[in-house]
Amino acid sequence: MNVTVIYDSYYGSTKAMAAEVAAGASSVAGAAVRCLSVDEASRDDLEWADGIALGCPTHMGSIAWQMKRFIDEEFAALWQSHVLVGKAGTVFTTGGAGGAGGTELTQIALLSNLAQHGMILVTHPHNMPGFRPDGMAWGATWATGRGDRPPTQRQIDSARSQGQRLAEVAGKLMA
Ligand SMILES: Cc1cc2nc3c(=O)[nH]c(=O)nc-3n(C[C@H](O)[C@H](O)[C@H](O)COP(=O)(O)O)c2cc1C
Numbered sequence: 001m002n003v004t005v006i007y008d009s010y011y012g013s014t015k016a017m018a019a020e021v022a023a024g025a026s027s028v029a030g031a032a033v034r035c036l037s038v039d040e041a042s043r044d045d046l047e048w049a050d051g052i053a054l055g056c057p058t059h060m061g062s063i064a065w066q067m068k069r070f071i072d073e074e075f076a077a078l079w080q081s082h083v084l085v086g087k088a089g090t091v092f093t094t095g096g097a098g099g100a101g102g103t104e105l106t107q108i109a110l111l112s113n114l115a116q117h118g119m120i121l122v123t124h125p126h127n128m129p130g131f132r133p134d135g136m137a138w139g140a141t142w143a144t145g146r147g148d149r150p151p152t153q154r155q156i157d158s159a160r161s162q163g164q165r166l167a168e169v170a171g172k173l174m175a
Helices: 013-026 045-048 064-079 102-116 153-174
Strands: 002-007 032-037 051-059 088-095 141-142
Touching: 002 013, 002 045, 002 064, 002 153, 013 032, 013 051, 013 088, 013 141, 013 153, 032 045, 045 064, 051 064, 051 102, 051 153, 064 102, 088 102, 141 153
Parallel strands: 002 032, 002 051, 051 088, 088 141
Antiparallel strands: none
């Protein structure tokens, strides 16, 4: 199955998180994975994928505009053709303060986009590796300060396990 991980990143933390999500997806047998920034990715990478992961920093309590541009230009172009209906999708976020500062709102807003396209939402259950102590059911979150706070091993585990789960669900949906 094919998995596309798409990220926006200003300081570099969300790019590092995307690499962990992609590594988790790659650990599943039969997975082909693309990990691309919003400037590199296009609607072709969405059509190619059976599972899609979206991640961005929280900016002023919501989705960073670079990711919103990608959603409104590339995702939206596929809405009328229904090609994303039934594909698996998941989201991840970084924020300066982790659970505070709007990261939860950012994740819900990203999930809303996937729902608009009829995708199967792959969430981040509380029994996944790395979930506690700062986990959220919507998706993995890293608290990075101004991009200068390295991730903990738990945070790395949570991103990897989310990528793995996305690929596993995408594979099951294809079967
Ligand atoms: C313009 C701007 C606005 C931000 N607004 C928030 C915010 O509302 N809440 C928050 O928790 N962090 C906020 N931050 C901090 C970033 O979310 C945090 O540093 C993030 O992890 C950076 O990800 P990156 O390294 O991928 O750019 C903001 C950062 C910038 C540059």
